[in-house]
Amino acid sequence: MRIATYNVNGVNGRLPVLLRWLEESAPDVVCLQELKAPDEKFPEQAIRDAGYGAIWHGQKSWNGVAILARGCDPVETRRGLPGDPEDGQSRYLEAAVNGVLVGGLYLPNGNPRPGPKFDYKLAWFDRLIAHAATLIGMDVPVVIAGDYNVMPTDRDVYKPERWLDDALFAPEVRAAYFRMLDQGWTDALRTRHPDETIYTFWDYFRNAYARNAGLRIDHLLLNAPAARMLEAAEVDAHVRGWEKSSDHAPVWIELGT
């Protein structure tokens, strides 16, 4: 079973690229982030025609997440993180697909730091960690995938010294990521590629993709039953080089039986 995460940066503007990648890669489950579309503008028919059932949580202009499942409809288990009824941003969606529980997230960017957006990022991360604590011990495989907007270590940044004050690399944010891992989650991509320079995002600025000036900010975290099934974890980096591509590349894992 192949499970992927892809920050599309606009699901409608990205639709041709998304459909091309779905056809090429044929993932079984896909978590999408940054739909940048309200619910009624989600391209449901095009995605259904590509062979995928979908659930989505949209929002006008910003954010928005979806979960796609090839040949079936994801069974929604949660829409939004618990812990703040005032939070109107669409950043978390969770579903069961063929015996696997999949959480899809778009963690806040948090810039500029310091400021209210950074405070919101930390608070959101705390809520995620509290919710993750309820999932880590499940007997079924659980995968929490998405754009975490954090580079966990120096190895995940092309030039760490330039990013020290940025909300994606701030010590408090990295600490939150490791607090989550300490619950028992496995970072699938890093586990399969312990010493490799491996990125999932390249800025549109300054020819970043051609220079491989990238960041690793899209992660798939696995509980123990899922980690035992892990057979591969890869980045479809070539997709970032396509015409009209997102600034992120799709990232995927293969779970065996």
Place this chain on the structure above:
DNA sequence: ATGTCTCACCCTGTGAGA
């Protein structure tokens, strides 16, 4: 400080967010 891309709307350029 800059760069580029997305979306919405004061809607064919501009501003905000990333």
